[in-house]
Amino acid sequence: MRCRKVRKSLLEYEEGTLSEKRVKAIEAHLDGCPDCAELATKLEFSGEVLSPLEPVAIPEDASGRILASLRQAAPRKKSRVEMLRSPRAVTVGAVVAAVLIAVVVVVGLRTGGGPTTVTKTSKGSDLTAPANKAEELEKSTTGGPTTGGPGGPLPLVKVTANDYTPDSLRLAFERLQVKKEFAGAYTMSDAVNLAQGFTMKIADDFATLGRDAPLLESMFSYIMKGEPTLLPCYVENARFQGKETWIILLAGPPRTDASVKLTRSETWVMDPVKFAQNPDAGVVFFLEQK
Amino acid sequence: MSPGDGKNGIREDSALARRARTGEPGAFEEIFLLHRAQVFSLAYRMTGNATDAEDICQEVFLKAMRKIGSFQGRSTLSTWLHRVAINVSKDHLRKKKRSAEVLLGDDTPETNVSQAPLSQRNGGPESQAISSERRRLVQEALLELPLSLRAPLVLHELEGLEYHEISRMLHLPVGTVKSRIFRARVKLAEILEPRKEQWG
Numbered sequence: 181m182r183c184r185k186v187r188k189s190l191l192e193y194e195e196g197t198l199s200e201k202r203v204k205a206i207e208a209h210l211d212g213c214p215d216c217a218e219l220a221t222k223l224e225f226s227g228e229v230l231s232p233l234e235p236v237a238i239p240e241d242a243s244g245r246i247l248a249s250l251r252q253a254a255p256r257k258k259s260r261v262e263m264l265r266s267p268r269a270v271t272v273g274a275v276v277a278a279v280l281i282a283v284v285v286v287v288g289l290r291t292g293g294g295p296t297t298v299t300k301t302s303k304g305s306d307l308t309a310p311a312n313k314a315e316e317l318e319k320s321t322t323g324g325p326t327t328g329g330p331g332g333p334l335p336l337v338k339v340t341a342n343d344y345t346p347d348s349l350r351l352a353f354e355r356l357q358v359k360k361e362f363a364g365a366y367t368m369s370d371a372v373n374l375a376q377g378f379t380m381k382i383a384d385d386f387a388t389l390g391r392d393a394p395l396l397e398s399m400f401s402y403i404m405k406g407e408p409t410l411l412p413c414y415v416e417n418a419r420f421q422g423k424e425t426w427i428i429l430l431a432g433p434p435r436t437d438a439s440v441k442l443t444r445s446e447t448w449v450m451d452p453v454k455f456a457q458n459p460d461a462g463v464v465f466f467l468e469q470k
Numbered sequence: 471m472s473p474g475d476g477k478n479g480i481r482e483d484s485a486l487a488r489r490a491r492t493g494e495p496g497a498f499e500e501i502f503l504l505h506r507a508q509v510f511s512l513a514y515r516m517t518g519n520a521t522d523a524e525d526i527c528q529e530v531f532l533k534a535m536r537k538i539g540s541f542q543g544r545s546t547l548s549t550w551l552h553r554v555a556i557n558v559s560k561d562h563l564r565k566k567k568r569s570a571e572v573l574l575g576d577d578t579p580e581t582n583v584s585q586a587p588l589s590q591r592n593g594g595p596e597s598q599a600i601s602s603e604r605r606r607l608v609q610e611a612l613l614e615l616p617l618s619l620r621a622p623l624v625l626h627e628l629e630g631l632e633y634h635e636i637s638r639m640l641h642l643p644v645g646t647v648k649s650r651i652f653r654a655r656v657k658l659a660e661i662l663e664p665r666k667e668q669w670g
Contacts, residue, residue: 190652191655230627230658235508238510242510245524245528246506246527
């Protein structure tokens, strides 16, 4: 092993998260390389000095002072009268009244047998749309599909002979149809509701293709820990720079604006063998696209 | 990591944040009581000073209270507060540096029994003194690290966050997070090298 490769793994070596084979290879290198051995000793020593440090408890008096300042700064809850007088309440009230009037006009015309009138709401939805369209509108207003269901795109799983480079992966995944469909169809709340179901579907499909589904599910848990608004949308078993990998695409809300649409994507190229030994070592490449 | 992990966590967090947003009495206090320990500990590790940690902790929760309306549940409250705490700590240290104050004050928590970790309070006076001295040395060494190395090191080694969580929190690639932690650990060992005999 070369020094550069050894140093890249030294932290995990010191943390004890490497495979036995890798540990042996590193130890063989350390025996003959004083520079790397010195780094390993330093890491070991820093681990020793850091390990006894525990979270520092907040002193009760400090906690009390902060709590008092929070209570002082807490915004007063608005009374009903104040809320009704707010400009936002007035605007909302006006919009609600306008929509009610529009609905009454359409219903009145229809029951009266007069000519069909197309009336648009502020969002441009067609109030004289056919029944199936009306159903679709109703679903979208009740928070979107709950089972990846009617109309919503489902995640895909593929085994391909592709051998990606970072650039070709960036290009191919930028254009991926399923990514565009997810961005158009799902919101952040769908991600929270659907992620578990989609993960299970992908795992089932993966098992059908003869791959290790539980390992894939572990990868999803690893990737989505602390970031639960990601929705799994695509998995490809392909090569990356010549190595066998599982490429996982997830859709998520953008970090920088207030949109709740899943227009951002994260692509994780995972080495399944390394991941099984040590999850952190299993991440081969990461790509974020807006 | 702490209260509010995972999908159940995010639902509970969103519900709690919603209650706080509508001004429900006690909701924000609940957030404070759930997360105060982690925020204070992180601030203390970043600054090495209990007074600074208290100031930072207060600022973090006041900021969080003002901005709870913008918390959209894309991460857990815990992750969100960690991120705010890191940023407030950095700002605090920069301001202190500008006003040429000494980073390590006289009120290090190690001299204050109530702030020593619980597990350290039971040994005899001698072992307590040794471990207290070691903790002081490590904390001082942490403060010698540049902020760019200290933050990922504290988050990983002391707060127990995983590399990819830190990567998202600090907006850095996972590889960069690992390499900064590696460099921080080597540097920490070099700083403490002259006092190595303390660890026998």
